[in-house]
Amino acid sequence: MSEQGRTPAPGNNLDPWYSSYAARAAGLAASEVRALFAVASRPEVVSLAGGMPYVSALPDDLIRSALDRVMTEQGPTALQYGSGQGVPALREQILDVMALEGINASASDVIVTTGSQHALELFSKLFLDPGDVVISEGPSYVTAMVIFKSYQAEVAHVPMDDDGLQPEALRERIANLKAQGKRIKFLYTIPTFHNPAGVTLAAQRRAEILEIAKENGILVLEDNPYGLLYFDKQPPNALRSLDEDGVVYLGTFSKTLAPGFRVGWALAPHAIREKLILANEAAILCPSSFSQLVISEYLTQADWKGQIDTFRGVYKERKEAMISSLKEYLPGCTWTNPTGGFYVWLTLPEELDSKAMLPRAVKELVAYTPGTAFYGDGGGRQNMRISFCYPTPEQIRVGIRRLANVVNGELDLLHTFSGSGRLPDSPSSGRYNAPPPDLS
Amino acid sequence: MSEQGRTPAPGNNLDPWYSSYAARAAGLAASEVRALFAVASRPEVVSLAGGMPYVSALPDDLIRSALDRVMTEQGPTALQYGSGQGVPALREQILDVMALEGINASASDVIVTTGSQHALELFSKLFLDPGDVVISEGPSYVTAMVIFKSYQAEVAHVPMDDDGLQPEALRERIANLKAQGKRIKFLYTIPTFHNPAGVTLAAQRRAEILEIAKENGILVLEDNPYGLLYFDKQPPNALRSLDEDGVVYLGTFSKTLAPGFRVGWALAPHAIREKLILANEAAILCPSSFSQLVISEYLTQADWKGQIDTFRGVYKERKEAMISSLKEYLPGCTWTNPTGGFYVWLTLPEELDSKAMLPRAVKELVAYTPGTAFYGDGGGRQNMRISFCYPTPEQIRVGIRRLANVVNGELDLLHTFSGSGRLPDSPSSGRYNAPPPDLS
Numbered sequence: 036m037s038e039q040g041r042t043p044a045p046g047n048n049l050d051p052w053y054s055s056y057a058a059r060a061a062g063l064a065a066s067e068v069r070a071l072f073a074v075a076s077r078p079e080v081v082s083l084a085g086g087m088p089y090v091s092a093l094p095d096d097l098i099r100s101a102l103d104r105v106m107t108e109q110g111p112t113a114l115q116y117g118s119g120q121g122v123p124a125l126r127e128q129i130l131d132v133m134a135l136e137g138i139n140a141s142a143s144d145v146i147v148t149t150g151s152q153h154a155l156e157l158f159s160k161l162f163l164d165p166g167d168v169v170i171s172e173g174p175s176y177v178t179a180m181v182i183f184k185s186y187q188a189e190v191a192h193v194p195m196d197d198d199g200l201q202p203e204a205l206r207e208r209i210a211n212l213k214a215q216g217k218r219i220k221f222l223y224t225i226p227t228f229h230n231p232a233g234v235t236l237a238a239q240r241r242a243e244i245l246e247i248a249k250e251n252g253i254l255v256l257e258d259n260p261y262g263l264l265y266f267d268k269q270p271p272n273a274l275r276s277l278d279e280d281g282v283v284y285l286g287t288f289s290k291t292l293a294p295g296f297r298v299g300w301a302l303a304p305h306a307i308r309e310k311l312i313l314a315n316e317a318a319i320l321c322p323s324s325f326s327q328l329v330i331s332e333y334l335t336q337a338d339w340k341g342q343i344d345t346f347r348g349v350y351k352e353r354k355e356a357m358i359s360s361l362k363e364y365l366p367g368c369t370w371t372n373p374t375g376g377f378y379v380w381l382t383l384p385e386e387l388d389s390k391a392m393l394p395r396a397v398k399e400l401v402a403y404t405p406g407t408a409f410y411g412d413g414g415g416r417q418n419m420r421i422s423f424c425y426p427t428p429e430q431i432r433v434g435i436r437r438l439a440n441v442v443n444g445e446l447d448l449l450h451t452f453s454g455s456g457r458l459p460d461s462p463s464s465g466r467y468n469a470p471p472p473d474l475s
Numbered sequence: 476m477s478e479q480g481r482t483p484a485p486g487n488n489l490d491p492w493y494s495s496y497a498a499r500a501a502g503l504a505a506s507e508v509r510a511l512f513a514v515a516s517r518p519e520v521v522s523l524a525g526g527m528p529y530v531s532a533l534p535d536d537l538i539r540s541a542l543d544r545v546m547t548e549q550g551p552t553a554l555q556y557g558s559g560q561g562v563p564a565l566r567e568q569i570l571d572v573m574a575l576e577g578i579n580a581s582a583s584d585v586i587v588t589t590g591s592q593h594a595l596e597l598f599s600k601l602f603l604d605p606g607d608v609v610i611s612e613g614p615s616y617v618t619a620m621v622i623f624k625s626y627q628a629e630v631a632h633v634p635m636d637d638d639g640l641q642p643e644a645l646r647e648r649i650a651n652l653k654a655q656g657k658r659i660k661f662l663y664t665i666p667t668f669h670n671p672a673g674v675t676l677a678a679q680r681r682a683e684i685l686e687i688a689k690e691n692g693i694l695v696l697e698d699n700p701y702g703l704l705y706f707d708k709q710p711p712n713a714l715r716s717l718d719e720d721g722v723v724y725l726g727t728f729s730k731t732l733a734p735g736f737r738v739g740w741a742l743a744p745h746a747i748r749e750k751l752i753l754a755n756e757a758a759i760l761c762p763s764s765f766s767q768l769v770i771s772e773y774l775t776q777a778d779w780k781g782q783i784d785t786f787r788g789v790y791k792e793r794k795e796a797m798i799s800s801l802k803e804y805l806p807g808c809t810w811t812n813p814t815g816g817f818y819v820w821l822t823l824p825e826e827l828d829s830k831a832m833l834p835r836a837v838k839e840l841v842a843y844t845p846g847t848a849f850y851g852d853g854g855g856r857q858n859m860r861i862s863f864c865y866p867t868p869e870q871i872r873v874g875i876r877r878l879a880n881v882v883n884g885e886l887d888l889l890h891t892f893s894g895s896g897r898l899p900d901s902p903s904s905g906r907y908n909a910p911p912p913d914l915s
Contacts, residue, residue: 050746051720052694055660057604057626063753090554095546098554102542106535114530114538114733149589149737149759156758160625164497181757185600186497220495254492280491293554295764297589306490313503317621318596318758319589323766324735 058165062184075402081434083421084402086230086377090293092349093342098293101332109328117324119316121147121300125331129300133286135340136262137272140279140302146311147322151260151287151299156182157314158256158283158301162220163188168212171223172200174380174409174418176230176258179223188220190411197371199226199236202243209251221254227270228261228376231409231420235374238271245278255282260290263343265375266351280304288330290377291343296326350377356428357421357435364439367446377424380406382417383442386449389419392441401437498605502624515842521874523861524842526670526817530733532789533782538733541772549768557764559756561587561740565771569740573726575780576702577712580719580742586751587762591700591727591739596622597754598696598723598741602660603628608652611663612640614820614849614858616670616698619663628660630851637811639666639676642683649691661694667710668701668816671849671860675814678711685718695722700730703783705815706791720744728770730817731783736766790817796868797861797875804879807886817864820846822857823882826889829859832881841877 075082105113120126126142133140148154155178163169165187171180173192180190191212193205205222212219224244226236236244248255257274275284287299303311315322333339357379361370369382381403383389390405404422406415421438423431515522545553560566566582573580588594595618603609605627611619613632620630631652633645645662652659664684666676676684688695697714715724727739743751755762773779797819801810811820821843823829830845844862846855861878863871 050744052744052747055602055694056750057600057602057607059604060601060750060754063601063750063757065749065753087556091551093554095550098550099546102546106539106542110535110538111531112735114533114735116527116729116734149763152760153758160497161500161503162495162497164499167497178757178760185754185757254495289556293765294556294760295552295554297759297761297763297766304490304492307492309505310496310500310503313505314625317503317618317625318593319737320592320618320734321737323589323737323763325733325766326737326763 059185059187062187063181072402075397080397080400080402081426081430081437082402083423083426083431083434083438084404085422085425087425088290088294088346088377089349089425090295092345093293097333097337097342098329100336101329104332104336105325105328113325113328115324117321117327119321120312121145121322122324122327122331125327125334126300128331128334129286131334132263132291133273133275133284133302136259137276138284138302139276144302144305144308146301146303146308146315147327148299148301148315149319149322150289150294150297151258151285151301152178153297153315153318154285154299154301154311155179155256155258157311157318159183159186159188161307161310161314162254164218166218167220168217169221169223170205170208170212170219170253172225172229172232173412174231174406174415174420175223176225177404177408179258180409180411183223184411189217191217191219192410192412192414195229195232195234197234198240199229199234200224200240200244202240202247205244205247209247209253213251219251219253221256222248223256223258224274225258225260226274227259228264228373229378230261230376231378231404231406232380233371233373233376233378234380235270241271241274242277245274245281249278249281256285257282258285260285260287261376263291264347264350264377266347266354268374270375275302283307291346292330292333292339296323296330298322298326298330347375350375350424353423353426353428353431354379356431357423360432360435364435365442368442377422379421379423381419381421383419384446385417387442387445388416390416392445395445396438396441399437399441401434401441403438499625499627502627503621512842515837520837520840520842521866521870521877522842523863523866523871523874523878524844525862525865527865528730528734528786528817529789529865530735532785533733537773537777537782538769540776541769544772544776545765545768553765553768555764557761557767559761560752561585561762562764562767562771565767565774566740568771568774569726571774572703572731573713573715573724573742576699577716578724578742579716584742584745584748586741586743586748586755587767588739588741588755589759589762590729590734590737591698591725591741592618593737593755593758594725594739594741594751595619595696595698597751597758599623599626599628601747601750601754602694604658606658607660608657609661609663610645610648610652610659610693612665612669612672613852614671614846614855614860615663616665617844617848619698620849620851623663624851629657631657631659632850632852632854635669635672635674637674638680639669639674640664640680640684642680642687645684645687649687649693653691659691659693661696662688663696663698664714665698665700666714667699668704668813669818670701670816671818671844671846672820673811673813673816673818674820675710681711681714682717685714685721689718689721696725697722698725700725700727701816703731704787704790704817706787706794708814710815715742723747731786732770732773732779736763736770738762738766738770787815790815790864793863793866793868793871794819796871797863800872800875804876805882808882817862819861819863821859821861823859824886825857827882827885828856830856832885835885836878836881839877839881841874841881843878
């Protein structure tokens with residue numbers, strides 16, 4: 036059927052359905068750096084941009100053994116539709132995982148989701164009306180902000196320091212937003228091994244943050260993908276361990292096992308959990324029975340805590356390689372020094388702009404994520420997130436050395452053409468433009 | 476932390492966050508018959524209510540062999556994050572599946588989703604503003620209507636006959652909605668082996684329906700989970716084979732392979748596909764690499780067309796058992812006689828109400844889905860959907876015999892207390908209340 040004769044909802048040449056989209060679709064835009072990241076995925080590029088766990092540290096036979104058991108003992112169940120809330124046995128096992136961070140809960144309050152990302156999506160669909168405000172750390176997780184924006188909410192950032200989110204700044208921000216008549220729906224926070232900042236909310240601040248939320252009637256959405264991946268000392272217990280009525284907690288197997296199964300979860304107060312289940316059923320009918328049963332068998336058979344120790348050792352070595360390389364090659368920059376997780380947040384000399392510099396970095400065969408990706412307000416130009424989770428220690432050293440060449444080259448250029456003190460750049464779009472998911 | 480001292484977004488005793496939900500959350504309500512279906516899942520009940528495929532007809536070794544190949548050849552890839560659009564090799568293979576229904580497309584226009592259910596969700600999120608209208612057949616697929624409602628859209632039903640959606644009725648409905656100033660966003664249709672009606676859109680009507688949509692600038696969302704499961708004669712080609720600019724097509728491996736992997740797909744015009752990918756990335760980052768690679772290996776190694784023939788034989792035998800049992804035990808009812816798919820749509824004698832009758836049916840150890848579940852306007856009281864996909868032919872005969880006892884018992888009761896001609900019933904809520912997913 037040709038386009039002739041179609042009386043369109045008025046479109047344009049590129050998209051005849053342009054005017055049919057919902058208002059919220061305007062919030063979903065491709066990242067300006069997306070094409071660049073496609074280039075950056077070439078093998079000769081050292082990518083410090085991604086958030087991919089190092090799954091090769093997971094012994095093959097542990098997964099094969101779980102697959103075999105699932106097919107032998109639960110084949111038809113694994114291949115069939117299941118409950119919208121998730122497999123009961125797995126929900127019980129998730130309690131054991133959360134207990135490691137001080138959480139005491141009931142399996143009936145756990146809902147299994149397609150990665151914790153989908154829990155974020157379902158929660159946002161349930162809570163966000165257009166114009167609502169989500170408070171989050173600044174910087175914050177890119178793809179969470181993409182979701183909030185896709186439901187036409189605004190994100191209000193609150194700064195962190197080395198001890199995480201600053202309580203006084205949170206108080207002020209809330210007061211300020213309330214004075215403007217804004218409707219604050221929830222505080223989205225990554226208290227432990229923050230993505231991208233690499234810092235952890237100090238123990239004494241945890242109760243204080245919860246108290247501020249409680250006083251102001253604000254729900255807390257605690258996103259905790261990295262909490263078990265500490266390098267030496269265990270971090271403070273999860274926020275949820277201190278407040279079961281005011282916190283919705285998100286967890287995942289993507290970092291402690293493997294993201295390819297897409298299994299995460301939410302732990303929520305009773306009434307919210309009920310609505311999350313209905314939203315999950317509407318969205319996907321049920322999470323993958325196969326994926327859930329494989330993970331359940333893995334948790335039953337394998338030394339999963341020992342495997343997490345293995346991952347901790349891998350990431351600790353890589354983090355140390357990154358920090359020592361930064362000291363050696365980039366003494367003019369500053370950075371956070373994470374005690375767990377995947378990420379370092381780097382601050383460039385103040386004349387430099389990480390986004391403007393990225394094409395040159397990719398040409399020099401190193402990639403990172405510009406800091407602006409993690410803010411909705413144009414912040415982060417002087418910052419970048421560099422990840423140590425996927426490249427080997429040797430690759431990390433090579434990558435940081437290349438990055439230093441780029442930084443020094445930019446500084447030379449700037450000093451040669453000095454005067455403006457700032458390289459030309461493009462204005463911020465105010466959108467949260469997610470890089471492709473394997474990079475976020 | 477206790478509830479004391481919490482200054483709530485004003486809630487209620489059952490849910491302190493009651494007033495925090497988005498307006499759209501009101502559309503997500505638990506089904507009134509949900510508790511009853513929990514009872515109906517007891518093994519002694521013959522359930523004609525569900526839409527579960529008979530996965531036991533899939534030989535175990537075909538899946539084991541695919542699992543083994545994935546682990547041997549692509550282990551780290553299967554365990555890792557992947558592309559938000561889906562695995563390229565699988566998208567190529569999906570073209571071969573769609574070619575069986577006359578569709579000619581490019582793999583770059585295919586996006587892999589978490590079951591075709593998630594494609595429905597993402598598409599709805601992209602297109603539906605509050606107050607928009609979706610046109611669909613009446614009755615229609617429950618969980619699609621739950622999604623439309625969750626984005627605050629209205630569903631306008633158009634009747635079917637034995638040849639499917641009625642073109643003249645569609646024309647009138649569109650004209651009528653336009654006269655009311657309504658914004659019609661798309662036509663949601665299941666043209667082949669309709670769920671729940673069991674009818675198929677006749678070949679000559681397909682071009683006509685597309686022409687009506689085109690004239691009115693209405694996008695068509697073609698949902699086709701059952702098209703390859705015909706009993707004898709192949710049905711007419713998919714709508715998408717006739718119009719590549721005006722149709723978004725949804726397919727799934729849930730019925731031709733197994734739903735436990737949660738892998739379906741959308742085929743969409745370029746610009747829409749781009750937005751669907753961004754919406755998919757925001758919602759789940761990427762579909763399960765593991766599930767996709769297992770299915771891709773299955774399609775590479777196994778005689779998947781032969782396996783579909785096996786499923787067709789299984790379902791044909793069950794459909795015949797159902798129709799012959801209906802003729803034998805329920806001569807006072809009428810029903811559709813599907814030429815493929817999973818469902819028969821039964822019409823009771825006009826005094827009876829299928830929803831009011833359900834508790835009695837469950838007591839008699841047979842379950843079905845009341846017709847009202849498939850309408851948003853209180854329609855379908857005299858109807859029910861009975862599924863032949865999961866129970867064996869013998870169980871189907873037992874189930875229909877039990878159903879006949881219930882129907883005859885209700886008729887006896889009615890004639891004993893005649894006068895009103897109608898049993899008491901509860902008013903329709905106007906909501907699309909989905910039964911649990913394994914039943915929908």
